[in-house]
Amino acid sequence: MDALTRRRFLVASGVAGGAALAAGTGGAGLLDLLARGATVPTDAAPTNTLVLVTLYGGNDGLNTVIPYADPAYHAARPELAYDPERVLHLDDAVGLNPVLRGLRRIWDDSRLAVVLGVGYPNPDRSHFTSMDIWQTASPVEPVTTGWVGRWLDTTRAAPEAAVSFEPVLPPVLAGATRSGACVGVGGLDLPPGLTVEAVAGLGRIEPGESQMQARAAAAYRDLLDVDRLVRGAEEHPDPVPSVDGPQVLTTGPGTRSVLENQLALVARCVEARVPTRVYSVSLDGFDTHAMALPGHEALLTRLDRALSSFVARMAGTEAGRRVTVVVYSEFGRRVRANASQGTDHGTAGPVLVLGSQVAGGCYGEQPSLTDLDDGDLKATTDLRDVFGTVLAQVLDADPDQHLGGGYRARPLPLLRPT
Template identity: 70%
Template sequence: MDPLTRRRFLLASAAAGGAAALAAGGMGLAELLATATRDHGPDPDDGIDKLVLVTLYGGNDGLNTVIPYADPAYHSARPELAYAPEQALHLDDALGLNPVLTGLKRLWDDKQLAVVLGVGYPRPDRSHFRSMDIWQTASPEVPVATGWVGRWLDGTNAPAEAAVSFEPVLPPLLVGGTRVGACVAVGGLELPGGIDAELLAALGQPQAGESDLQARAAAAYQDFLQVNRLVHQAQQANIPSGTGDLPPLPSTATGGGSSLAAQLALVTRCVEAGVPTRVYSVSLGGFDTHANERVGQEWLLKQLDEALSAFLQRLARTRAGRRVTVAVYSEFGRRVRANASDGTDHGTAGPLFVLGPGVAGGLYGEQPSLVDLDNGDLKATVDFRDVLGTLLGSVLQADPGRYLNGYQARLLPLVRNNR
């Protein structure tokens, strides 16, 4: 999905439930709505589990990410795109990682990478917009106005900073019916010239006799400014005592303001500074590889590999960091057979990664058959809500059925309890 298409998806979806506002002007920050005024403060308990959701926009080609290198059907279906068996980073005698995923292979060897095979949803939809909406709302049957994390925010009466997205526009994932997560640009809030911070803060002060809608808007501004303060504090914070001599975070300037490495560097700062966020949302786009796929996908997967490897290596050095679990998903995989442009078209099921010091590494689920297809597409072997339910139950300590619209998830043993 190219950047314009990705932004269109976010813009089209962000108003779900009437709770989200779009990033405005040069601020690069979405306002927060529908939360009450509260006393805030960093949570000193670094033993609380945290979840980082990495969205790969565009539909990543799962067959060239987790490669069925021993399957003749893989090589015959995409002779120009298929990787030779000796090129894949072997996970077992049938599957291997893309050769650029060397950091993830090290995590696999350390038993900190779980690969869930064949993840999808019933009655697949090949539209980027509808498929991503299904993933973020966890509702494959009918469109709904809330994301699965947003419903968790509703159910726990969570503050604004409980779920944060470091993207230009708030994703539907974090939108609830009465609560909404925060959307913070990588650099935090930068006010245009002539705008006074004290004047902006005054917009959040309650006024006698105002309507409910005005009161909610005022509370939103307070949440907006509070989360921004937390981000700036995290960027400037010293490493807490007792964590050892940690090196400074690497510069993120080379990747640009929206790079995955820059987003994860800010997550690192927030975790180490004790910001009380439980769910972080970050993203990497460009995976709509209809032509010349090998070069483009390898370039993107290398970015993913380097960013995640550095992120987890850094977090492993603190107790708070070792409580972080990362999940990486895309809206769909690609078709089994290559197209005439040395690329692949929109498909269905694909692999999903779960990473971190507390992850029980290994293969989960069943690799879909490359010959028993549904009109040329893979048949999903794992319902995506089973993975989301596992993250809700094992990381957020929540009842999955309550936030998956009644779906009874089959929980997977992805996360260990002894961190």
């Protein structure tokens, strides 16, 4: 079977992500490593790992990291503002949403950094444009590569260096010559009438096929191997310590949130010492235009449970203690509540950084709630300074090579010296 026919099947069946990338980058590497539980050599030098958590929809930063002591906060959103006594105080000015109890305990352990007022110049309130800017780290001009993708390009990284456990590959992992791999948490979702046996047939190498055709066939075999791994993970729950007491974090459908399922797979890979340096996971639903309070609290509860369990689990191994988690969204919400007891698209918001290597505390300046830009916050920290810090301190890279527009990052002391 020729490679074009295989590719047409990929597009028609909607499973182009992982398999197509494996074929295109020439590597069964990540998929083979995941499926077989392979590990790096025991004498290999320890490396840091980055986990990017994207909150799609525009998270309400003012009700996540709350400026509870500012009268302007309570005046701007009387139906949505939290009473100061309910807020989980971080200092005498800001605190966490009351449902973020797990994150508060991570803060108490000095493993949570809160970067305040993160944004970019001339902010855009479109979900798609703003997320593109965050993932490419290029607010000045549009580019086709993500900041992690450019790191993959310049380091000539292997295909397994970056992986997304999301439905599609996010732009942040796309480079010009290399890209991360995309492996769905739910396993292989075949169209009606198509069997696993038929897909296995696409993975058989036929006599006389070219090297490219053989690589495409290998991608199909790897796709099925990963499907078996994910299905096996669903059947075998992982005991995970929780900051609120013992819990069991499973990967079964309907038992935990999508983010928890994704982080459970990240944890298994980290503990198996799979040589992936960057993981991308996500949680959707943060576009809270109406009746925001209960919906936003439900989303933050899922986020809190997923992150606190993951960080607790990672603290238990040497490889896990070298994991840094960065949580961000495409923009915050407007300062003033709307007429539907919700909030509309805004600009700057907080970024959370978690892990055993993180130097806890607040960084940057909380934006003014009265000196506004057409009703929106003025960013006080450039997103490129945050991602530049991550490139330098987690991925051991020169940030100025990977940030858009020739920007020179101003590093933040987010991580402890090692």
